[in-house]
Amino acid sequence: DARVTQTPRDKVTEMGQEVTMRCQPILGHNTVFWYRQTMMQGLELLAYFRNRAPLDDSGMPKDRFSAEMPDATLATLKIQPSEPRDSAVYFCASSTDGVYEQYFGPGTRLTVT
Amino acid sequence: AQSVTQLGSHVSVSEGALVLLRCNYSSSVPPYLFWYVQYPNQGLQLLLKYTSAATLVKGINGFEAEFKKSETSFHLTKPSAHMSDAAEYFCAVRSGSYKLIFGSGTRLLVRP
Numbered sequence: 001d002a003r004v005t006q007t008p009r010d011k012v013t014e015m016g017q018e019v020t021m022r023c024q025p026i027l028g029h030n031t032v033f034w035y036r037q038t039m040m041q042g043l044e045l046l047a048y049f050r051n052r053a054p055l056d057d058s059g060m061p062k063d064r065f066s067a068e069m070p071d072a073t074l075a076t077l078k079i080q081p082s083e084p085r086d087s088a089v090y091f092c093a094s095s096t097d098g099v100y101e102q103y104f105g106p107g108t109r110l111t112v113t
Numbered sequence: 114a115q116s117v118t119q120l121g122s123h124v125s126v127s128e129g130a131l132v133l134l135r136c137n138y139s140s141s142v143p144p145y146l147f148w149y150v151q152y153p154n155q156g157l158q159l160l161l162k163y164t165s166a167a168t169l170v171k172g173i174n175g176f177e178a179e180f181k182k183s184e185t186s187f188h189l190t191k192p193s194a195h196m197s198d199a200a201e202y203f204c205a206v207r208s209g210s211y212k213l214i215f216g217s218g219t220r221l222l223v224r225p
Contacts, residue, residue, distance in 0.1 A: 033212075043157075056212075091157070093156075100162070100164070101147055101162055102213055104158070107154075
């Protein structure tokens with residue numbers, strides 16, 4: 001049963017610390033998405049990659065967030081420095097050409113104190 | 114530009130009653146439409162999708178949705194609600210070649 005995996009599942013950190021979230025897309029999927037979900041804003045698209053190249057990161061705060069795909073099996077989302085307003089659940093999703101539905105990971109719940 | 118509107122942020126039904134969750138879309142191209150479900154502390158899971166084939170789409174867990182072009186709607190239904198259906202439901206429309214635009218979600222409460 002192919003699934004998107006995300007680590008860590010939960011992260012509590014202090015304001016100002018660096019946070020790195022990792023995602024392993026479904027094997028063979030070439031498009032990876034990062035979302036953030038909060039009660040106030042709902043589900044927001046932060047960035048997405050196709051064939052490891054960033055296609056759109058306009059949803060990300062540029063000064064503190066960065067997203068990369070070091071290889072086809074790993075996507076990372078970094079926040080440096082973290083702030084309390086970054087507290088949210090961050091989801092990774094993947095899809096492949098010709099298949100428009102996205103498959104979501106279980107999420108990383110980030111709490112910044 | 115593509116968008117979806119989900120009417121009703123919360124819907125409450127009794128166990129065994131009909132479930133109807135509403136979604137209206139706007140799309141400048143033939144739409145591909147999706148319903149996702151999110152259970153507490155989990156990611157979104159695909160329920161069903163419409164990709165220009167049959168207008169009545171059947172999904173998992175007894176859900177189905179009907180694409181109505183004249184009404185620009187893609188409402189989700191289930192004849193008989195079960196307690197395990199309590200979750201948040203998201204409607205989405207394809208945007209461009211890769212993106213999905215999600216609605217704001219509808220939380221379904223099932224009363225015993």
